Amino acid sequence: MTRPAHIARLSDADDDDAATAHASDRYFNRELSWLAFNRRVLEEACNTAHPLLERLRFLSISGSNLDEFFMVRVAGLKGQQMQDVDRRSVDGLTAGQQLTAIVAEADALMESQQAVWGDLRRLLDAAGLFVLRRDAIDETAAIWLETYFRDQIFPILTPQALDPAHPFPFIPNKGLSVIFDLVRISDGEPIRELVMIPMAMARFIRLPGEPARYVSIEALLKRFSHLLFPGYVVNGAAAFRVLRDSDIEIEEEAEDLVRYFANAIKRRRRGRIIRMEVETGMPAALAAVLKEEIGRADTLTTESGNLLGIGDLDALVDEERPDLKFPPFTPRFPERIREFGGDCFAAISAKDIVVHHPYETFGVVLAFLKQAAADPDVVAIKQTLYRAGKQSAVINALIAAAEAGKSVTAVVELKARFDEEQNIVWASALERAGVQVVYGFIDWKTHAKVSMVVRRENGAFRTYCHFGTGNYHPVTAKIYTDISFFTADPRIGRDATQMFNYITGYVEPANMAVLSLAPRDLRRKLVDLIDAEIAHAREGRAGSIWCKVNSLVDPAIIEKLYEASSAGVEVDLIVRGICCLRPGVPGISDNIRVKSVVGRFLEHSRIWAFGNGRALPNDGAKLFISSADWMPRNFDRRVEYMLPILNSTVHDQILDQVMVANLIDNEQSWELASDGSYARVEPGDKPFNLHRYFMTNPSLSGRGAALATAQSVPTLSLRRGH
Incomplete structure (x- = not known):
């Protein structure tokens, strides 16, 4: 169990400030919650179930994470403190009070990192991989190193x-x-x-x-x-x-x-x-x-x-020691696309397709764009780009499409932190190829991950869309779990067109059929969905909410979830990183449970489900995928999408497979207690590892018969007692 300095203690605040005391009773501090997440990452470096170099990788990630935390989050608080900005955190603390708590916890975390490095170093020595101290360099090694120093370093x-x-x-x-x-x-x-x-x-x-x-x-x-x-x-x-x-x-x-x-x-x-x-x-x-x-x-x-x-x-x-790393894993190419001879448009035209990364290759997204670039019947491509990486096949496909004479529009987000410089490079390359490059809004980041292809078919135009919960980034797509959804539904195509027009020309969408956008109406739609569950519970029907996000910070949404809990709605939240909501508080959040999954892959998909008054999750539940986390910036300062999954097959694949697997995982999961501590879930006599499950079973986009033969995920009502 980890018990970091995770809670805004009343002694840290003004004892006479009732509002602060009230806030700290209802919320965890955002920054300390992030540090608690990074400690969970560090604890994976101590997990003996992982191979040794993978444990070292987790230690490295925790170090890089902490660097960025200081460079951005602590820097921001320092700026507030220097400028005497009178702004309190959601839990009621001033910038100075937060910094005091953060520094203490960060120092403890760094001390733990050094201790873990000492332990791993001894294990690496035993495994025949040495990081030599100065006094451990023998004469033969010293001779080679001196030559190297003179020639390559001096x-x-x-x-x-x-x-x-x-x-x-x-x-x-x-x-x-x-x-x-x-x-x-x-x-x-x-x-x-x-x-x-x-x-x-x-x-x-x-x-x-x-x-x-x-x-x-x-x-x-x-x-x-x-x-x-x-x-x-x-x-x-x-x-x-x-x-x-x-x-x-x-x-x-x-x-x-x-x-x-x-x-x-x-x-x-x-x-x-x-x-x-x-x-x-x-x-x-x-x-x-x-x-x-x-x-x-x-x-x-x-x-x-x-x-x-x-x-x-x-x-x-990077050392070539496969015995000290996870067994190699090769993502599958979606069976649905193979059934149509690799023709993405034919497969999507026949039926909506869901692809689950990284278990199914990101190459299918590249195949979609490459086919669009080469297809003489494709007349237009529109694409958002938030993070695309340094070696981007996506960029190359867009350039090829433009050079082939197609109308190509790329919304390049210059405000993607630490990718700004690379995105400027990509924007220049795209413009040189004839792509219409748009930078979106000055005040808002375009964080939605959407690709749209317009194709001439039978004397008319048909729109094919890809919606992702993750970036168009071929490297992170190998280690982040995300959902890709392909559709040729004309309603969604029309909504996607309006979304792009909104970003490129500030044209307000009108009469959107299915898509919700932030900062326009996504927050309101989400509140309406929670209110509907509250109404079901108050009228004696089952009220249920199941949500998977990376962070939960927004105070208004947290308060709405508290209201739902008080009304009897059962709320299960999978929040990988920051969580400011306090679960299990009597009279406030009795019916809310929060868990975090940290394992071989980085959980990144955003999936939201609402029971819709039904007793079982697959019996009429409303299901959505999104690019947004539940944070103020995602609702109010970013262009994000929320898309309902209306195809029944895709609906069941995402809800009954992905969501259920995340909820019942007990080998990589941590439960959040009302005091702010995280405790690793004990597997008991029915261990279940969601990453291993999806690595060893047929893809979501596979045929129904293939899914039927897979190791089944245990039946789950997604209610109390799961």
Whole structure:
């Protein structure tokens, strides 16, 4: 069981502030809830059911996650504090109160990361994969490393003296450096030197041969400091790194978004330092220099063990040791498409199709777009792009379509955090090929994942659509669980057309048949659905809500769920990450249960179901997929979609397979208690791993007969007692 500093304690707030006390009784703090999620990720690094290098991968992910948390979330709170912004969190805390709690929990988390690294390092040694300490480098290894250092590292490094004639240099975001305390042998003159390690340089150097032996770049730097500083004695040396404010705020008066973001990215690299991490045992004199030169009164400084930048450990996971990794998994190509000889349009025309990633390949989405690009009957393609990755077949398909003379429109979101620069590159490439590139709204992010193809058939035009819960990103599609839905339903096609016109031309949609959009009406439609369940419960019928999202933060929706619980509606929530709702509080949320699934794949799909007054979930339940989480930004500041699943076969596949499997999983699940703690679910005598289930059973889009022969998911009423 994990019990992080997850709850806004009343002692942290103003005891006389009744509103704050009331808020903290009803909500968990957003930032502390995120830290609790990252601790669950870290706990997977301790899970002995995972192969050793996969455990190392989880440790690395927890480190990268924490870096981004400081660069964005903590930076935002620091900004509020510096500007005296009088804004309280949903649980009633000021920015300063949140920062106090966050720093304590983050420091504890970093301490745990170092402890886990120590444990894994010993296990890696036993498995024949070594990360050598300086004192463990034998003579043979030292000879090879010295040659490598002279030839491959020495020419790149630029030591800089720290004295009045040499101002302290700029340290880049996430930049790793080593500071040296030296004495000149000839006259005993003390001097301090700084060596910044270039960002492009490998963090770990692998020695040739077997067993696998690695040395960190900072250890190498210390080992061969005499080559860098001949004629000097090293009295002390220690590594440090900094994290900078990396958020980008949009100015309403920005006239050219591309130029604005290009300049903003450059400014971000020079953002104020939020956190400085120093190696444990750094000499006090060197620590004082860093504090004076780059630390500010508001800079958070922490000792981070003997390995800074835990996220960099992902480089070791690439080692060719299949015995220390998950068994390889090859996604299936949807059977429905195969039945039509690979013709995506023929298959979709026959019946709506659902595809479950990563168990079914993202290649089917690429096949859909490639076929559209090559098909002479396709006249137009419209596509949203939020995150597309660095090697994007999606971009290539759109370029090919434009070069083939088709009308191609791409809505490229420049505000996708940390992908802004790559998206500018893609936008330029698309425009050069003749694609009509649109950047959407200044104030809102376009987060909906929709592709639309217009095809000439039998003297008329027919629209084919793809709706995804995840990004058009071929790399993350291999590790994120998401839903792809293909349809040629003319109602949905007309709604999708209006959605694109809304984004590209600000044309307000009129008479949408099935699609709901944020920030236009999605929030209202969701509230209406919850109200309908409340009405069912109050009239004596079954009231049920089953929801799978990544985050639940929005106070108004949380209050509506509390109202539903009080009315007798049974609410089951699968919230992978942040959850501000308190489940199981007497008189408030007695009928609400919350669980989080953390495992081999990152749960990412958004699926919402409402019982519609029926006793069983597959007996008339209303089912939706969406691009949105239940957060204020998704409802109010992003273009998102919510799509009802009206095809009965697809409806049952998503609800009876995906949703049920998530609810009954007991090998990768954590339950959230009313006190804010998460406890790992005990499998008992009926273990069930949802990732393993979908990896070993036929695809959702397979034929009904194929599904009938699959290992069945146990029958579930999705009500209390599941």
